[in-house]
Amino acid sequence: MTPTFVAIDFETADYGADSACAVGLVRVERWTVVAREARLIRPPRRYIRFTYLHGITWAQVESAPLFADVWPQLCPLLDGAEYFVAHNAGFDRGVLHACCALARLAVPRLPFMCSMREAREKWGIRPTKLPDVCRFLGLSLNHHDAVSDAEAAARIMIAARGERALSPRPASC
Numbered sequence: 001m002t003p004t005f006v007a008i009d010f011e012t013a014d015y016g017a018d019s020a021c022a023v024g025l026v027r028v029e030r031w032t033v034v035a036r037e038a039r040l041i042r043p044p045r046r047y048i049r050f051t052y053l054h055g056i057t058w059a060q061v062e063s064a065p066l067f068a069d070v071w072p073q074l075c076p077l078l079d080g081a082e083y084f085v086a087h088n089a090g091f092d093r094g095v096l097h098a099c100c101a102l103a104r105l106a107v108p109r110l111p112f113m114c115s116m117r118e119a120r121e122k123w124g125i126r127p128t129k130l131p132d133v134c135r136f137l138g139l140s141l142n143h144h145d146a147v148s149d150a151e152a153a154a155r156i157m158i159a160a161r162g163e164r165a166l167s168p169r170p171a172s173c
Contacts, residue, residue: 007085007154010095013043017098024146038147040064054144068103087153089114115156122160
């Protein structure tokens with residue numbers, strides 16, 4: 001049996017875990033990317049501290065929908081998925097939980113797997129930042145673009161585990 005999973009990546013406006021300003025999701029079925037979605041999100045505070053990283057400005061998200069409106073539109077991508085994948089999964093799991101709490105939405109009951117952990121275990125890569133792993137695997141990446149980062153995490157998992165029907169291990173990174 002081959003897994004169905006959804007890779008997820010958030011970009012945040014500030015240090016608050018509830019400050020998502022972009023999300024990217026990539027659905028994988030039978031080790032193949034079958035769908036990609038990206039959305040800008042209006043964060044709860046006007047100041048975008050991390051524009052220098054991801055290039056997202058307040059002007060771009062000022063009229064964007066709130067997480068409470070964005071997330072229900074994306075949830076169909078999770079139908080039948082067995083787990084989430086994220087690079088440095090603890091970060092994205094924390095953002096998802098904080099944003100769901102702020103929006104008073106239920107947190108999806110999917111476990112997270114960490115593509116950073118997989119890269120360390122499979123190939124012994126250090127450092128294992130997303131650009132380093134993508135360079136090692138020859139994957140294209142537009143770093144800090146949410147859907148590009150999510151797709152990279154998905155492709156790392158495909159490369160690490162593809163065609164092996166293993167149970168997901170909880171993320172510890």
